[in-house]
Amino acid sequence: METFLYEPYICSLQRIKYAYMMSKIIVVLFHILLYSELKPSNAQTWIKVGYWFSGSEFPISDINSALFTHLICAFADVNSSSYELSVSSTDEQYFSAFTNTVRQKNPSVNTLLSIAGGSANYTLLSNMVSKASYRKSFIDSSIKIARLYGFQGLDLCWVSANTSSDMTNTGLLFQEWRAAVNSEAKNSSKKELILTAAVQYSPDLDTVSFPVDSIRSNLNWVHVMAYDYHMPEWSEYTGAHAALYDPSSQVNTDYGIGAWIGKGLSASKLVLGLPFYGYAWTLKNPKDNAIGALATGPAISADGGAMSYKEIKNYVQRYRAAIMYNATYVVNYCTVRSSWIGFDDVEVVRIKVSYAREKKLLGYFVWQVPYDDNWVLSLAGNCQEGPHELDYFPFV
Numbered sequence: 001m002e003t004f005l006y007e008p009y010i011c012s013l014q015r016i017k018y019a020y021m022m023s024k025i026i027v028v029l030f031h032i033l034l035y036s037e038l039k040p041s042n043a044q045t046w047i048k049v050g051y052w053f054s055g056s057e058f059p060i061s062d063i064n065s066a067l068f069t070h071l072i073c074a075f076a077d078v079n080s081s082s083y084e085l086s087v088s089s090t091d092e093q094y095f096s097a098f099t100n101t102v103r104q105k106n107p108s109v110n111t112l113l114s115i116a117g118g119s120a121n122y123t124l125l126s127n128m129v130s131k132a133s134y135r136k137s138f139i140d141s142s143i144k145i146a147r148l149y150g151f152q153g154l155d156l157c158w159v160s161a162n163t164s165s166d167m168t169n170t171g172l173l174f175q176e177w178r179a180a181v182n183s184e185a186k187n188s189s190k191k192e193l194i195l196t197a198a199v200q201y202s203p204d205l206d207t208v209s210f211p212v213d214s215i216r217s218n219l220n221w222v223h224v225m226a227y228d229y230h231m232p233e234w235s236e237y238t239g240a241h242a243a244l245y246d247p248s249s250q251v252n253t254d255y256g257i258g259a260w261i262g263k264g265l266s267a268s269k270l271v272l273g274l275p276f277y278g279y280a281w282t283l284k285n286p287k288d289n290a291i292g293a294l295a296t297g298p299a300i301s302a303d304g305g306a307m308s309y310k311e312i313k314n315y316v317q318r319y320r321a322a323i324m325y326n327a328t329y330v331v332n333y334c335t336v337r338s339s340w341i342g343f344d345d346v347e348v349v350r351i352k353v354s355y356a357r358e359k360k361l362l363g364y365f366v367w368q369v370p371y372d373d374n375w376v377l378s379l380a381g382n383c384q385e386g387p388h389e390l391d392y393f394p395f396v
């Protein structure tokens with residue numbers, strides 16, 4: 001089946017009894033027409049963002065872009081002598097074709113170019129934001145590259161910013177970046193570039209805080225990295241690495257979202273991160289396999305025990321492991337011999353997307369699209385539409 005169908009239709013399909021389908025299809029089309037006519041113009045925007053990382057080697061043309069409103073191409077670097085944005089020669093062929101390629105399956109999808117990422121050079125970025133002339137080189141070149149390759153926006157993913165001067169300087173960068181994209185849009189008569197950043201789950205880190213005021217005035221939204229709370233390399237206990245709730249700790253998504261809003265960032269600028277991966281721990285005692293059981297490190301050596309959802313599902317099927325669900329943390333997990341894997345399955349994605357809707361966030365993002373298994377999680381996110389959409393499908 002092709003996937004260019006109108007999106008509430010895709011979702012409701014799963015709920016329609018099969019026998020109804022053919023006889024009702026005309027009715028559905030009618031309702032979709034009616035729905036688009038009646039859709040109130042002030043309806044809250046809802047975005048569905050997917051990161052694609054070149055390191056995944058997942059073909060861009062295989063991305064099911066119909067399931068997203070925005071796709072982010074990751075990552076561009078910063079040149080260590082000029083502080084200009086740079087794209088490696090191997091990435092250039094992919095990045096320059098990204099937008100046209102993903103628009104073949106969804107002509108209205110918007111694309112952003114993400115900068116830096118987890119393995120970026122901390123010192124270099126800290127230097128870049130520290131001086132007005134370095135920031136200007138960065139900003140002007142980033143706008144040039146975004147336009148050259150046809151991106152509609154730019155995303156800064158500097159995850160290691162960790163001093164108060166880093167944060168203050170990043171606030172200045174956002175301010176100057178906004179002024180520059182604003183003036184470039186006027187000069188070129190093009191639509192203003194979207195500006196976003198990836199941020200930690202909470203605005204307050206151990207000793208420093210994100211520049212919330214500058215984020216509020218200058219960014220379109222932030223990607224809240226609501227994951228990696230517990231990892232096998234650092235924690236001697238199994239844990240829900242992307243716990244929605246945690247009754248015994250503030251390290252959880254609900255706390256972080258509340259803290260961002262409490263610091264004055266509107267919910268409508270927050271985009272909730274969904275990890276399409278989990279972590280595998282080695283249990284100290286395989287019989288003690290609850291959340292919080294003693295563990296002795298990663299169960300697989302690569303990537304600190306991280307496993308993509310696709311790998312986890314293959315593993316679970318191969319060993320016929322039972323997938324458990326824990327509603328206290330909102331997490332799935334399974335045990336195979338002495339390995340314990342905590343991850344987000346379909347039901348967790350549904351609950352988190354409903355949570356984002358209830359809190360009136362702007363939407364969700366996934367890290368990363370290539371980790372999905374046959375689009376199961378991406379579809380689960382899509383199907384958590386607001387109640388208004390379902391009202392138009394009275395027979396489901």
Ligand SMILES: *[C@@H]1O[C@H](CO)[C@@H](O)[C@H](O)[C@H]1NC(C)=O
Pocket residue numbers: 079080081082086
């Ligand atoms: C960085 O910029 C300098 C000066 O513009 C240039 O000579 C050099 O080739 C660039 N390096 C990379 C890796 O792009």
Ligand SMILES: *[C@@H]1O[C@H](CO)[C@@H](O)[C@H](O)[C@H]1NC(C)=O
Pocket residue numbers: 080121122123124127
């Ligand atoms: C990181 O950037 C700094 C400052 O530009 C540079 O001196 C250092 O060599 C870079 N480190 C690596 C590993 O490239």
Ligand SMILES: *[C@@H]1O[C@H](CO)[C@@H](O)[C@H](O)[C@H]1NC(C)=O
Pocket residue numbers: 122160161162163
């Ligand atoms: C900030 O992070 C960098 C890179 O991870 C690290 O080298 C540095 O020591 C950290 N600084 C502080 C003050 O934590």
Ligand SMILES: *[C@@H]1O[C@H](CO)[C@@H](O)[C@H](O)[C@H]1NC(C)=O
Pocket residue numbers: 180181183184187
């Ligand atoms: C836009 O045009 C003004 C006036 O010509 C110029 O000063 C400014 O640098 C331009 N901005 C950009 C981003 O090109």
Ligand SMILES: *[C@@H]1O[C@H](CO)[C@@H](O)[C@H](O)[C@H]1NC(C)=O
Pocket residue numbers: 290291292326327328329
């Ligand atoms: C979730 O796991 C914790 C730790 O084992 C346990 O205390 C709690 O009762 C579980 N929650 C549910 C709803 O089963």
